[in-house]
Amino acid sequence: MKQYFNNIFTALVTILVGMKVTLRHLFTPSVTIQYPDVKLPLPERERNRLYVNMDDCIGCDQCARACPVNCIEIETVKSVPGEDLGKTSNGKKKALWVTKFTIDFAKCCYCQLCVFPCPTECIYMTDVYEFSEYDRNNLIYNFSTLTPEERRQKLENLEIYNQEKESKKGVS
Amino acid sequence: MSVRTEEMVLNMGPQHPSTHGVLRLELTLDGEIITKVVPHIGYLHRCFEKHCEVMTYPQIIPYTDRMDYLAAMGNEFGYVIAVEKLLGIQVPERVEYIRVIMAELQRIASHLVAIGTYGADIGAFTPFLYCFRDRERILNLFEITCGARLLYNYIWIGGLSHDLHPDFIRLTKEFIREFKPNLKELNNLLTFNKIFIDRTANVGILPLETAINFGITGPMLRASGLKWDLRKDDTYSVYNKFDFNIPVGDGRMGTVGDSWDRYFVRVLEMEESLKIIEQAIEQIPDGDVTAAIPKRIKPPVGHIYSRVENPRGELGYFIISDGSTSPFRVKVRAPSFVNLQIMDELCRGHLVADVIAILGSVDIVLGEVDR
Amino acid sequence: MIYDFFYNLTGSVIISGTVVALLPLFAFILPFALFAVLLERKVAGHMQDRLGPMRVGYHGILQTVADIIKLIQKEDIIAKDNDKLFFNIAPVLTFAGSYAAFAVIPFSSIFLGADIDLGIFYVIAVTGLVVAGILMAGWASNNKYSLLGAMRSAAQIVSYEIPTILIVLSIVMLTGTMSLYDLSENQTAYFWNWNIFGGPNLDIQKFLLIPFMLIGFIIIYISTLAEVNRTPFDIPEAESELVSGYHTEYSGMKFAMFFLAEYANMFAVSAILVILFFGGYQSPLGYLGNTLNIPWLIPIEQFFWFIFKGIFFVFVQMWLRWTLPRLRVDQLMTASWKYLIPIAFVNLLIIGVISLI
Ligand code: SF4
Numbered sequence: 080m081k082q083y084f085n086n087i088f089t090a091l092v093t094i095l096v097g098m099k100v101t102l103r104h105l106f107t108p109s110v111t112i113q114y115p116d117v118k119l120p121l122p123e124r125e126r127n128r129l130y131v132n133m134d135d136c137i138g139c140d141q142c143a144r145a146c147p148v149n150c151i152e153i154e155t156v157k158s159v160p161g162e163d164l165g166k167t168s169n170g171k172k173k174a175l176w177v178t179k180f181t182i183d184f185a186k187c188c189y190c191q192l193c194v195f196p197c198p199t200e201c202i203y204m205t206d207v208y209e210f211s212e213y214d215r216n217n218l219i220y221n222f223s224t225l226t227p228e229e230r231r232q233k234l235e236n237l238e239i240y241n242q243e244k245e246s247k248k249g250v251s
Numbered sequence: 252m253s254v255r256t257e258e259m260v261l262n263m264g265p266q267h268p269s270t271h272g273v274l275r276l277e278l279t280l281d282g283e284i285i286t287k288v289v290p291h292i293g294y295l296h297r298c299f300e301k302h303c304e305v306m307t308y309p310q311i312i313p314y315t316d317r318m319d320y321l322a323a324m325g326n327e328f329g330y331v332i333a334v335e336k337l338l339g340i341q342v343p344e345r346v347e348y349i350r351v352i353m354a355e356l357q358r359i360a361s362h363l364v365a366i367g368t369y370g371a372d373i374g375a376f377t378p379f380l381y382c383f384r385d386r387e388r389i390l391n392l393f394e395i396t397c398g399a400r401l402l403y404n405y406i407w408i409g410g411l412s413h414d415l416h417p418d419f420i421r422l423t424k425e426f427i428r429e430f431k432p433n434l435k436e437l438n439n440l441l442t443f444n445k446i447f448i449d450r451t452a453n454v455g456i457l458p459l460e461t462a463i464n465f466g467i468t469g470p471m472l473r474a475s476g477l478k479w480d481l482r483k484d485d486t487y488s489v490y491n492k493f494d495f496n497i498p499v500g501d502g503r504m505g506t507v508g509d510s511w512d513r514y515f516v517r518v519l520e521m522e523e524s525l526k527i528i529e530q531a532i533e534q535i536p537d538g539d540v541t542a543a544i545p546k547r548i549k550p551p552v553g554h555i556y557s558r559v560e561n562p563r564g565e566l567g568y569f570i571i572s573d574g575s576t577s578p579f580r581v582k583v584r585a586p587s588f589v590n591l592q593i594m595d596e597l598c599r600g601h602l603v604a605d606v607i608a609i610l611g612s613v614d615i616v617l618g619e620v621d622r
Numbered sequence: 623m624i625y626d627f628f629y630n631l632t633g634s635v636i637i638s639g640t641v642v643a644l645l646p647l648f649a650f651i652l653p654f655a656l657f658a659v660l661l662e663r664k665v666a667g668h669m670q671d672r673l674g675p676m677r678v679g680y681h682g683i684l685q686t687v688a689d690i691i692k693l694i695q696k697e698d699i700i701a702k703d704n705d706k707l708f709f710n711i712a713p714v715l716t717f718a719g720s721y722a723a724f725a726v727i728p729f730s731s732i733f734l735g736a737d738i739d740l741g742i743f744y745v746i747a748v749t750g751l752v753v754a755g756i757l758m759a760g761w762a763s764n765n766k767y768s769l770l771g772a773m774r775s776a777a778q779i780v781s782y783e784i785p786t787i788l789i790v791l792s793i794v795m796l797t798g799t800m801s802l803y804d805l806s807e808n809q810t811a812y813f814w815n816w817n818i819f820g821g822p823n824l825d826i827q828k829f830l831l832i833p834f835m836l837i838g839f840i841i842i843y844i845s846t847l848a849e850v851n852r853t854p855f856d857i858p859e860a861e862s863e864l865v866s867g868y869h870t871e872y873s874g875m876k877f878a879m880f881f882l883a884e885y886a887n888m889f890a891v892s893a894i895l896v897i898l899f900f901g902g903y904q905s906p907l908g909y910l911g912n913t914l915n916i917p918w919l920i921p922i923e924q925f926f927w928f929i930f931k932g933i934f935f936v937f938v939q940m941w942l943r944w945t946l947p948r949l950r951v952d953q954l955m956t957a958s959w960k961y962l963i964p965i966a967f968v969n970l971l972i973i974g975v976i977s978l979i
């Protein structure tokens with residue numbers, strides 16, 4: 080019998096205590112924001128879409144090798160002597176034409192493993208996080224600055240150079 | 252003469268609001284009474300272990316994040332400890348402290364999800380959002396530290412990817428201060444609510460012996476009354492420097508090892524984690540967190556089993572190295588996977604509604620069950 | 623009454639009958655449902671430190687309108703193995719049950735569909751249709767979750783009708799009338815004349831009655847919660863167990879019918895509570911119309927007070943919903959048979975004894 084009334088009592092009391100809590104929250108300001116209108120400031124170490132500064136890239140392939148999901152594809156062509164590719168901002172000499180540099184953001188897991196090994200710090204995370212697409216192919220970003228014609232030309236250059244070298248070798 | 256009754260087979264999941272992911276439970280019902288439960292898993296299988304065999308050691312870390320995605324820091328921690336043992340390297344003191352802080356924050360975040368979703372399973376939706384509100388603040392802390400909110404790739408072999416953010420200590424202290432009253436409020440709203448107690452106390456009682464026989468670990472085992480916590484009993488990292496208790500189930504509202512105990516052990520564990528974080532923040536030494544990261548990670552031939560206490564139980568990594576840059580084999584002892592097998596034992600004789608209450612108190616993460 | 627008014631105006635039984643029948647629907651139930659759904663979401667949002675709907679209109683006030691438009695546009699899916707006839711009738715029946723209850727509810731002294739002598743009895747009887755509708759929906763859906771939900775619901779509504787009726791009985795015993803109109807008229811003016819404060823007679827009886835009226839009120843509030851399937855008794859549609867119970871298989875307008883019925887029901891039971899205990903449409907503080915001597919203001923004031931009180935209790939229902947977990951089926955039955963019914967019986971006896979003094 081005592082248990083019986085005790086049950087009724089605790090049920091009512093705990094319900095009232097709970098109601099007090101929710102009532103108090105009814106009048107506390109909300110913690111959510113109206114997302115597309117209001118945006119939270121991003122912290123400085125934010126990890127979002129990658130960007131590659133091709134002026135600095137030496138085509139060393141380190142980032143592609145570090146990536147656990149193989150979403151970076153790099154293709155390079157050796158430059159021939161006489162072609163000046165310039166220097167990177169931290170003084171490294173560029174020796175390769177980067178004819179293809181794509182990152183597939185549909186595969187990327189934003190782990191940042193590619194950022195650390197880069198010798199020229201030219202691949203880094205930006206603060207762009209709204210880049211959804213209707214077509215998956217649009218998520219393959221191309222960073223290479225060379226046009227297809229230029230690419231073909233560089234390949235030809237190399238071929239010609241190689242042949243010349245070959246023939247020189249043959250002669251000597 | 253008895254009336255002939257027919258058993259009904261009810262499929263719960265893989266698309267069901269409270270199977271916590273893509274789990275399918277095949278329930279055999281006699282009326283509303285459960286006679287058999289068969290969990291079907293594998294809907295989230297991503298070949299984690301096979302993948303590891305072609306990855307280099309650091310590349311595996313982002314994959315470990317995705318196992319128990321609610322406790323990614325804990326997964327990384329366990330993996331990294333195993334590889335470091337294999338390599339035989341020592342990490343700086345500061346790194347260990349930061350790892351412990353992160354792991355404990357992660358434990359709180361993970362338990363908050365467990366508790367919140369448990370409330371939602373029982374029908375109280377509001378505590379769920381209060382828990383997520385607090386969890387969000389922990390994720391903010393992680394975000395300022397490493398830039399990611401859920402899958403961090405923060406704890407590296409031999410070090411960390413970043414040092415703490417200059418604001419981190421201040422914000423963490425702020426969080427601890429504001430979180431304590433919230434925890435009290437949660438107790439008022441849910442833990443000691445009569446209806447909640449009635450739904451969970453004496454439901455799904457797990458006797459200690461059964462728990463041990465089934466290999467149950469983590470809060471579930473402690474709720475059954477055994478003081479077993481790898482942080483104390485097989486201590487790793489710098490856990491032996493902190494003073495904290497191991498809460499165990501005491502059957503306060505019913506029987507030892509019932510769903511309410513499993514729930515309440517998690518609440519108490521959050522308080523203990525707060526204690527650890529407070530102490531760690533006070534004692535944290537200076538140092539360089541990236542100094543000890545090896546240039547080439549190529550462990551010698553050998554194998555290792557190393558385990559840590561994840562929010563869900565004992566997370567063990569068994570790694571065989573053949574001396575190359577990728578492991579020969581990685582096997583993970585996932586706590587959720589082991590804990591899930593108890594479902595049939597716990598559910599028999601209960602009602603359909605109790606299946607939800609029991610499953611919630613087991614607290615599985617399907618990413619880890621299926622791997 | 624309204625009916626007489628229209629009869630005098632048009633002279634036709636059919637027209638005035640139709641108008642009176644449809645009036646609560648368009649004048650009240652639809653706007654109320656629109657408002658209540660929004661209120662529910664706003665209350666839920668703010669209690670959970672969120673904002674609730676914010677996009678459509680100022681602070682989302684047009685959200686439910688948008689939802690209704692969406693529901694109307696939706697394809698009406700009927701699965702192959704459903705029992706088509708029952709599947710289609712069920713939502714209509716459910717809605718009819720809760721709609722019919724509005725016929726006798728006096729919104730004010732003139733806005734009243736029909737003043738039947740057995741008013742309260744009629745309400746209890748007619749809401750029984752809801753059970754039939756729910757059972758039909760569960761059976762015809764040919765879905766195990768729906769069936770379980772419907773079974774639970776039927777058991778729940780039937781067993782919670784008993785404590786409700788016992789409390790209603792004690793009020794009827796005290797006041798000697800079953801007409802909802804008379805019940806409201808009796809508790810006239812000022813709040814200390816309401817039944818919850820012992821009724822309009824000022825003697826020793828009144829003070830003895832107050833605690834028992836309070837108990838009675840709590841019991842009937844709990845059992846009406848169960849009758850309209852609200853938390854903590856929302857077991858028939860417990861979304862974490864049964865997906866959404868008996869209306870799992872419904873979509874589009876048929877789903878909207880169930881939804882509408884649920885909200886109409888919420889107000890109907892609140893209205894009954896208000897009439898039984900809180901003076902119906904009577905103002906708690908006297909009428910402005912009387913003081914200013916504008917007789918036509920009084921019914922408007924009454925309408926306002928009635929809606930206000932009704933919505934207040936609807937709000938409490940929502941408040942409870944966003945606070946409490948839900949009970950289990952067997953605990954639900956325990957609560958009814960072991961707690962509410964015995965207490966209601968004792969309460970009935972005590973009130974009976976007091977009324978003899
Ligand atoms: S962030 Fe990770 S997944 Fe993405 S490109 Fe870099 S290494 Fe690859």
Ligand code: SF4
Nearest residue numbers: 136137139140142197
């Ligand atoms: S690591 Fe840096 S420099 Fe090397 S290929 Fe990648 S982006 Fe270019």
